[in-house]
Amino acid sequence: MSVLVIAEHDGKQLKPGTTNTVTAAAKIGGDITVLVAGHQCAEAAQAASKIAGVKKVLLADAPQYAGAVAENMAALVLTIAGQYGHILAPATGFGKNFMPRLAALLDVQQISDISAVVSADTFVRPIYAGNVMATVQSADKVKVITVRATGFDAAAEGGSAAVENLAAAPDAGLSKFNGQELSKSDRPELTAARIIVSGGRGMGSGENFKILEALADKLGAAVGASRAAVDSGFVPNDYQVGQTGKIVAPELYIAIGISGAIQHLAGMKDSKVIIAVNKDPEAPIFAVADYWLVEDLFKAVPELTQALS
Amino acid sequence: MKVLVTVKRVIDPYVKVRVKSDGTGVETANVKMAMNPFCEIAVEQAVRMKEAGIVTEIVAVSIGAPQCQETLRTAMAMGADRGILVETGAADVQPLAVAKLVKAIIDKEQPKLVIMGKQAIDDDSNQAGQMVSALLGWPQSAFTSAIAVNGDSADVTREIDGGLEKLTIRLPAVVTTDLRLNEPRYVTLPNIMKAKKKPLEVLKPEALGVDVAPRLKTLKVEEPPKRSAGVKVADVAELVAKLRNEARVI
Ligand SMILES: Cc1cc2nc3c(=O)[nH]c(=O)nc-3n(C[C@H](O)[C@H](O)[C@H](O)COP(=O)(O)OP(=O)(O)OC[C@H]3O[C@@H](n4cnc5c(N)ncnc54)[C@H](O)[C@@H]3O)c2cc1C
């Protein structure tokens, strides 16, 4: 039995979820092959070859894999899918985009967002915004799976897998990639950060997020947000934590001016320690907080930053 | 051009779902149901495109129990022209089967654009739209936050983990909606009345030649582990002390 893991990367480095996906693959058992597809991504393939437990790395380097356009990614994986019993990718915007396409082409029912492996055909996955955990068994010949990174530890370094080239599939020519607008930040990535400071509608404006950023910088933290803060235009969409945003589980999650709607809790309630600051003593966020403070955030946040200096 | 939208009937997003005591599923008796929020965004998008003169007809499709007719009526009250229900009884139809049914309807209806939600908020699968587009061999734009149709192609913006992505996709294509594509309108009473007179066709999966048997078997469902109760702190000084000495995270 062999498992294929499809790596998410930026051409040079692997994205955080990839090594967690390798851990999920190891729990399934069998030889692990990692596919690195992209344009000018040999460096990422080298990084993948160093993950402990990886037997082989396949490198597909061609212009049509820039941006990991779904049609081309699915077509590429299809050329080798027959060799594997399981095909895994991180349940991030990357994996969610092309994996269902691959599953449909293989005529299998994808298993989305698994948070635990019970056995080679049985998995646990959250449904209803994480309010319910379902244990599901797949009867399909090939298991196409996306993996929730927070359910698995990152695989260690220490491997030395061989890197082989994989021939590109023809460009599907269905869509044209016109580029990405990535938000630039010197802070850690949300899904990799040890500490996250998140702001909600209570922040009042994008300008006011500066006080959160000052706190984040003191802690070496990433900055996140609720949907309300994103929809109000305070911060970009990629800050959103929740059922339909990013799923995070840092060591410390600090929720500021966030009420704690189920869709927000879905993205952060597995954090190790949660603190919440809200002026409403009834805010539902307090139900998941380890420590909470009922106070105006415009008073509490600068004080907190000060206290950490 | 003709647009096809899919609308799923789900438990209202603001209802706290409860697991049945025998662990076979979630409680649905006397629970408030609603149109999946991402499907509302899909319908809204189609209606706006019709109002802008780009779209001539909107067909709404729902798959599931007879009560999905209500969901289709809501879509028609928002502005869809007609509805198609694929009635499947009580068993849950998994995304691959949903995709096959939607494809079968697309084969008959020949829309130029298909707009689906990015995910159903009950199963949280996030699959059906990408699957429909794969089965048709059409381009896809998943997690879309902007669409501009230009003749035989569309310029789309997608929400990705690091920000935004831009694609030009050939039509026909499948688009799935993200939260920021638009803000759905409320239905008005006159439009609810009008929707009652719009055509609604009911089909069976067999008539479309699709096997809807589930591929994934749910062995059990349970509640996630509860977090232990936390403590309220009096002020920032106490909070910092707790973080340093008790939680030891800073
Ligand atoms: C399909 C769907 C998907 C969704 N996905 C997500 C998702 O992924 N992520 C997400 O976050 N949400 C999501 N939502 C939205 C969610 O339901 C809530 O609307 C949202 O999380 C609310 O954000 P908020 O807590 O910032 O705003 P609000 O609920 O308005 O809360 C603001 C809080 O700030 C407090 N406050 C205000 N001023 C101050 C002050 N000066 N000092 C201290 N506290 C203050 C208030 O007491 C209040 O508790 C989704 C909703 C739907 C329907």
Ligand SMILES: Nc1ncnc2c1ncn2[C@@H]1O[C@H](COP(=O)(O)O)[C@@H](O)[C@H]1O
């Ligand atoms: N039973 C259904 N009826 C109508 N549309 C559906 C159904 N199931 C899924 N869909 C559509 O497919 C999208 C993705 O669903 P899912 O893959 O289940 O998360 C939803 O937002 C709907 O637009």
